[in-house]
Amino acid sequence: MSVFLKLDWFFKERKKEYILGLLMLTIVGILILIPPKIIGYVIDEIGSRTLTTVSLLKWIAIIIVVALVMYVMRYYWRMMIFGSSNYLAKILREKLFCHFTKMSSSFYQERRIGDLMAHATNDVSAVQQTAGAGVLTLFDSIVTGGFVIVAMAFTIDWRLTFIALIPMPFMALSTSFYGKLLHERFGIAQAAFSDLNDKTQESIAGIKVIKTFGQQKEDIADFTKLSENLVSKNMKVARVDSLFDPTISLIVGISFLLSLGFGAKFIVDGAMTIGDLVAFNTYLGLLVWPMLAFGMLFNIMERGSASYDRIHQLLSIPVEIDDKVDALDTRPAGDIIFAVDDFKFPGEQKSSLKNVHFELKQGQTLGIVGKTGAGKTAILKLLLREFEGYEGKIIFGQHQIDEYKKSRLKEAIGYVPQEHFLFSTTITNNIAFSNIDVEREKVEHVAKLAYIHEDILAFSNGYETIVGERGVSLSGGQKQRISIARALLTNPELLILDDSLSAVDAKTEEAILQSLKNERQHATTIITSHRLSAIEHAHLIIVLHEGTIVEKGTHEQLMALKGKYYEMYQLQQLERLVEKGGEADE
Template sequence: MCGREQEKIMMKRFFKKHGWRYIPGFLFLLISSYITTLAPIALGHAIDYMDMDVALIDQSKVYRQAFYIILIAIGVFITRYIWRYFIIGNSRFLENFLREELFVKLENLPVSFLSKQRSGDLMAYAVNDVGAVRMTFGQVIAMSVSGLSTAVMAIYSMVTKVDPKLTLLALLPVPVAVFVIVKLGGIVRRKFRYVQSLFSELSGEVNETIMGVQVIKSFAKEEERLDEFSDISKTMYDANVNLADTSSLIWPSISVIFGLCYAIGLIVGGHMVLAGKLSLGALVTFNGSLLLVQQPVMSLGRIINMLQRGLASYKRLQVILNQPGIPEKEMEDAQEPVGGDIDIKDLTFRYPETENNALDHISLHLPKGATLGVVGPTGSGKTTLMHLLLKMYPVPERSVYIGGTDITEIPAKAVREQAGFVPQDGFLFSASVRDNIKFYQPGATDEDIVRAAKLASVHDDIASFPDGYDTQVGERGTHLSGGQKQRIALARALIRNPQLLILDDTLSAVDNHTEQQILTRLSDYYDGKTTVIVSHRLSAVKHAQEIIFIKDGQIAERGTHDQLMAQNGLYAQMYLQQEEGGDCDEKK
C-alpha cells in the first residue's frame, strides 16, 4: 500500500469517528454569523428613531433596539461557545490522534530509517507540526467559514438594507486587498518552511548538548558549543525576524485599503444622506456591515499564514507517516516456539545507500545452549551481525536459520520476544530503577527484580542508593555511573529469562573482577541457553565454546580461546596487548 493511500485511510479513520462534530459546529457557526449581522441593522434603526424632532422620538422603539442588541450579544455568545466546542474541540481530538499515530509510526519504523533522522526533527514533528495541523483543522476552518459567511451576509445586508451602488463602490478596493494577502502568503509559506528546518536543527543541537554534557565538560568545550549554538540561534532569530517582517506587512496593507473603502462609503454615503436618498441610520448600518466585511478580510492574512504553516507541517508529517513501516507479518506471533540451533550460511549484508559490505560471507553454527564470543576491531561488523540476529534490518533469505527455519519466515516480534539484547550504551528510561528493570516484564514481582539485579551484580549498588529500587535514574540514567547503567540494562534483559542472550559489549564499563563475577553467574544460571557475547575485552569471551574474530566484515579467525592463542594470530596479539594493559576500574 502506497503512502498516499495510507494517509487517506488514516484521515478517513479519524473523520469516521470524529467528523460528525463538524456538522453541529458549522450549523451553530452559521447561526452565529447571521446573528452578528443583525447588530448593525438594530443600531441603524435606533439612530433613525432618534434622528427626528425630540417631540416625535418614541423612546420605547429606541429601548427595543437596545434590547435587541443585548439579545444579539447573548445569542452570539451562546452560539459561538457551541461552535467552538465542536470545531476547536475536534481539532484537539485530531491533535491527539496525530500524536498517537506518529508515536505508533515511530515505533513501527525500521532502524535503517530512524538511524538517519535527527532527534530534533522528530521532536519538531511531535510538537510544532502536529500543533500547526491542529490549528488548520480548528481555527483556520472556523475562521474561514465564519469570516466568509459573515462577509456574505453583511454584503447582502448592505445591498438590501442600504444601497447596491454604494455597496459596489465601497467594495471596489477589496479585491486588491485579497491579492496582496495571497501574494504575501506565498512568501510567508516559504519562509516558514525555512524557520521550521532551523527549529529542527536547533532542537537537535540542544538535545545533543544535554545528552553529551559530561563529554563537553570533560573536554572544557563549553565555549565552543555555546558558539555553535549561538550561530544556529542567531540564524533562527534572523529568519524569524524576516518572517515577522513579511507577515507584518499584511495587516497595515489591508488597513490602508479598507481605509479607502470607508472613505468612499463616507463621501458617497454622506452625499446621499444630505440629498435625502439615504437615512443616517442606514449609513450607520452600512459602516457597521462594512466593518463585518473588513474583519474577515483582515483575518485572511492570518488565515493564509496559519494555513500555509499547517500545509507545510502536514507535508513534513507525511514524510514520517508515509514511510513504509515494518511489515505486519513481522509483528505477528509465532505459529511455533522459536528456538534451537542458530545457523548462519554465507551471510552477506550491506547497509542501504552504502557501497561496501558490512558483513561478507559469514558462516557459523551455534548449537542451542552454547556460548559464542564475537570479537574484533571497531567497525568490523560485530554489532551488525547482532542486529541481523534480531531482525533489526532486513535479513537476506536463506542466510540465517533458527531451529532449522529461515529467519525471514519467522516474525521479528517472535524472534525478539525470545531474545534478551543488551547494547553497549545501556540506555535507561527516565524512571525508577525498579521500572527500568521490569520494563520487559511489567508484572514482575520484587523477587524477580532482585534476582535479576543480583545476576547482573548490581543489587548491592542499588541497595546503597537513597531510595533503593525506587531511586530515579535521571534522563538516560545520568545519575548513575557507566557500569551501573550497563548492569541495570543487563538485569532488564535477564528478568525475561530469554532463550537467546546477546551482550553487545555490555560489560565494557565494569572492572574485570565484576565482569568475571557476572559471567560466572550467567554461566551457572543460564546453563542450556544460548548466549552471544560481543566484546572488545577478550577476557569476557575466553570461556566461550567458540570465538570468532571479525575483521572488515569477514571471519578472520575462529576457535576456542586455547586454539586461537595457539594460532598466534590477530586474537592472540589483541589478548596479549590487553593482558599487558592490566585491569581497569569501572567507568563513570
Template sequence: MQVFWQLRWYFHQQWRRYCGAIAILVIVALFELLPPRVIGWVVDGVVSGDMTSSELLGWLGGLAALWACVYFLRIIWRCWLFGAAYELGTVLRNRLYKHFSSHPPVFFERHKTGDLMARSTNDVNAVVMTAGEGVLTAADSLITGLTVLFIMTATISWELTVLALLPMPIMAIVVFFLGRQLHTRFSASQAAFSDLTDSAQESLNGVRMIRAFGLEQRQQRDFSAVVDQVGEKNMAVAQVDAKFDPVIQIAIGMSFFLSIAGGGYMVSQGQLTLGDLTAFTLYQGLMIWPMLALAWLFNILERGSAAWKRLQQLFDQQPEIVSGAQPLSLQQQPLSVAIEQFCWQGQNQPALANVHFELAAGKMLGLAGPIGSGKSTLLALLLRQQELQDGQIRYGDVPLREANLEHWRSRFAVVSQTPFLFSRSIADNIALGDPSASMSAIRAAAQAACIDSDIMQFPQGYDTLVGEKGITLSGGQKQRIAIARALLLEAEILVLDDALSAVDGKTEYQILQNLRGQDQRGQNAFRQNKESNSKPDRTVIVIAHRLTALEAADDILVLHQGQISEQGTHASLLQDNNWYAEMYRYQKLEQAIEGAE
C-alpha cells in the same frame, strides 16, 4: 486551501464536531445581522418621533437577549471546534511516535534528533492551528461575509455595496503574493528551528565532554550563531506578517470612505434614509472581521501548509524493513545463519561475507575479532535491523524475512556496551520490560547481575533516581543494571554486546557464571522468583573484546574483515595458536602486569 484537502481524513473522522460548530456559526451569523437593521429602524423612529419610550426599551431589551444568546452559542462552537483541533495534535504526535518506532536505525542516521523533535512540536502546532483557527477564519469569514453582503445588497443599496467593495480586489491580489512569500520564509524558519533544537540537544548531551575539554566559550559562540540565524529567519517571517495588517487597514479605510461619501450623497438626493445609511455602516463594520480574517487565513494556511509538508516528508518514508506474517514456534528453535554477502548502503566493500554457522537452542555463542571485523553488523542482521539481501537467516524452519518482526525481536534481550537508562529510579529501570515485576524478582535479577550490593549502598536503595541517561552512576554500574534489566525479561536469547567491558575481571566471571547456571544457588533463587523453573536454558550470544568473557562459550566465531577466520571452543582456539590465542595470552599478560603493579 490545499492543506484543508490534505487534512480531509481528519475532518472526516471529526465531522460531527466540525459540522456542529459550523452550523452554530451560521446561526450566530444570522443573529448578528439583526442588530444593525434594528438600530436603523430605531434611528429612523427616533428622528421621525414615531417611537415611544416603551418601544425603545423593548427593542433594546430584545437586542440584549440576542447578544446573550450569541455569547453562549460562541462558547459551544469554540469547545467543539478547538477541541477537535487539539485532538489532532494528539493524533499526529502518536502517529509520529509510532512511525519513528517502526524505522530501523538507518532512519535516525538520516534525520537528526533535534529535527525530529522540532517537527513533532512546532510543525504539529502549526497544523493544529490550521485545523482550529484556520477552519474558524475560513468558515466565519465566508459565512459572515456572504450573508452581510447579501443583506447590504438586497435590503439597502446594491450601488453603495459595489462602491464599498471597490478596494477589495486590490487587497486580495496583494494578500495572495504576501502569502506566497510567507510560505517560503516560514519553511526556512522551521528548518532553522530544527537546527537550533538539534544544536541544543547535542550540547546538553555532551556537556560533560565540553567541560572536560574546556570548550564552553567556543560552544557558546557556535550556539549563538545558530540562535542568530533562527532570529534572522523569524524576523523575515515577521516582516511579511507585518505587511498584512496595513494592507487590510488601508482597504477597510478606503471602503468606509467610499461608502460614507457615496451614502451621504445618496441621503442628500433622497435615495437613502439616515437610518439606512446608519444600518449600512454597521453592516460594513461587520465586514471588518471577514476582511481581517482573510489576511489571517492566508497567514495560517501558508504556515500550516509548510508545516504539513515537513511532516508529510516523514510520513512518506516507509520503513525499509517490513514485518512478515508467519508466526514463530513457541518452542525454542535453532538459529541457522547463511550470509553470503552484506554491504552497508552506499558501500561496495562487503561488511560480511561467507558467514555460516548454526546456534542450537540453549547454547552460548561467542563473537570475537578486531574492531571493524563485522561483529555489530552480524548482530544487526540477527535482530533484523538491517535487511540481508544475499543469504538467509532462519529460526527453525522460518526465514526471518517471513517471520513476524515484533514476535522475533521480543525473543531478544540486548545489552549494549553503552546502555541507556531513563531518568527514573533504579527499580523502574530494571523493571522496564516487565513493569509488573515484584521487588523480589527485581532484586533477584540484580543479584544475578552482581549489582545488588552496590544499589543497597545508595541512601534510597532501589528507589534512587539515576538521573538523565544514568549520569549519577559509573559505567560498570550502568552496564550491570542493564544486564539485570535483560535478565528480568527472561528472554529466549540474551545478547551481551561487549556489555562487560566496564566491569572488573572478578565481577565479569561471576556474572557469566550466573548466566550459565554454574552458581546453582543464585540461579535457582532467581528462577523461583520468576516462577520459571520449567523454562529451558536461554541462548546466549556474547560479543567481547576481553576474551575471558568467552571461555565458557560452546562455540566461538573469530571474525576478520567480515569473514570467519577461526571457529571452535575456547580450548581448541588456544591450541590453533592464531589471532585468538595470541590476543588471549596478551590480555592475560596485561592483567598480570597490572596485578603486579
C-alpha cells in the same frame, strides 16, 4: 485551499462536530446583523422624534436576547471546532510516534533527533491551527462577510455596497501574493528551528563532554549562531506576515472613505436616511473582521500546508523491515544457524560481512572477537533484524528470522548494547522496563544475577532511587549491570551481550558470567568482547577480521592454532601482568 483537501480524511472523521460548529457559527453570523439594523431604526426614530420608552425598551430587549444567544452559540462552536483541532493534533502526534517506533536503525542514522522533535511539536501545532483557526477564519470570512454584504445591499443600498467593495479585489490579489511568499519562507524557518532544536538536544545530552573539554564558550557560540539564523529566518516570515493587517486596514479604510463620501451624497439626494448610513457603516465595521480573517486565513493555511507537507513526507517513508503477511506468531526457540554470504550496510560499498557461517546449538555460548569494525556489531544487528538485504539465511529454531513476527522475535532476544540507555526513573522501573507489573522478587533476582543488587541497596533509596536522565547518577559499570538485569528479566531464549562487561572489573565479570552459566543452562548466549576473559568459557569462539571469520573453535583449539586469537590472548595476559606490577600468576 489545498491544505483543507489534504485534511479531508480528518474532516470526514469529525463530520458531526464540524457541521454542528459551523451551523452555530452561521446562526451567529445571522444574529450579528440585527444590532446594526436596530441602531439605524433608533437613530431614524430619534431624527423623526417618534422614539418612545416602550419602543426603546423593545429594541434593548431584542439586543439582549440576541447577545445571550450569540454567547451560548460562540461557546459551543468553539468547543466543536477547536476541540476537533486538538483531536487532530493528538492523531498526528500518535501517528508520528508510532511511525518512529517502527523505523529501522538506518532511519535514525539519516535523521536528527531535533528535527524529528520539531515535526512532532511545531509542525503539528501549525496543522492544528489550520483545522481550528483556519476553518473558523475560512467559514467566518465567507459566511459573516457574505451575510453582511447581503444585508448592506438588500436592506440599505446596493449601489453604495458595490462602491464600498470596489477595493476588495486588490486585497485578494495582495494577500494571495503574500501567502505564496509566506509558504516558502515558513518552510525555511521550520527547518532552521529543527537545526536549533537538534543542537539544544545534543548539547544537553553531551553536557558532561562539553564541560570536560572546556568547550562551553564554543558551544554557546554555535548555539548563538543557530539561534541568530532562526531569528533571521523568522524575521523574513514576520516581514511578510506584517504586511497582511496594514494592507487589509488600508483597503477597509478606503472602503469607509468611499461609503461616507457617496453615502453623504445619497442622503443629500434623498436616497438614504442618516440612520441607513449609520447602519451601513456599522455593517462595514462588521466587515472588517472577515477581511482581517481572510488575510489571517492565508497566513494560517500556508503555515499549515508547509507543516503538513513535512509531516506527510516523514510518514510516507516506508517501514524498511516489517512483518510478512503470514508471519509466525510464535516465540522462536532452538538452534541458531547463521549463514550470511554477503552483507553491506545501507549506503556502503564495502561488505561488512563476507562468508560468515556458524551454527549454535540451543544452550550454547558463542564468543565473537575482533578489532573495531571487524563485523561483530553487524552480526548482532542482523540477528535482531535491524537490517536486512543480506545474501544468505539466518535460522532461529525451525524458521528463518524474517518468518517470525518482529514482536515475537524481540521477545526471544535479550539485548544488552554497548551504549547503555537508562530512563530517568527508578532503578526498579528501569529493570522492569519490559514488564512494569512484575513482582519485586523477580526484579531483585535478576539484579543479583547481574551482581548489582548490593550496589542498589547501598543507595539511599535502594531500588526506588531515581537514576537521572540516561542514568547520569550511576557509574559505567553500574549502568551495564542494570542493563544486563533488564535483559534477563524477560528470560530470553537468546541473550546478546555486546561488549557489555567492559566497565566492570575482572572479578565481577567472572562472577556475572558464572551466574549466567548456572541460570541459563538451556538458553543460548552470544558475547562480543574485546576482553578475551569474557569468552574463554564459550562453546564456540569466532575471530573476525574485515568482516570474515579467520578462526573458529573453542578457547583451547584456538590457543593451539597460535594464530590471531593466540596473539590477542598473549597480549592481554601481558597487559594484566603489567597492571599487577610484573608479578606472574601463581
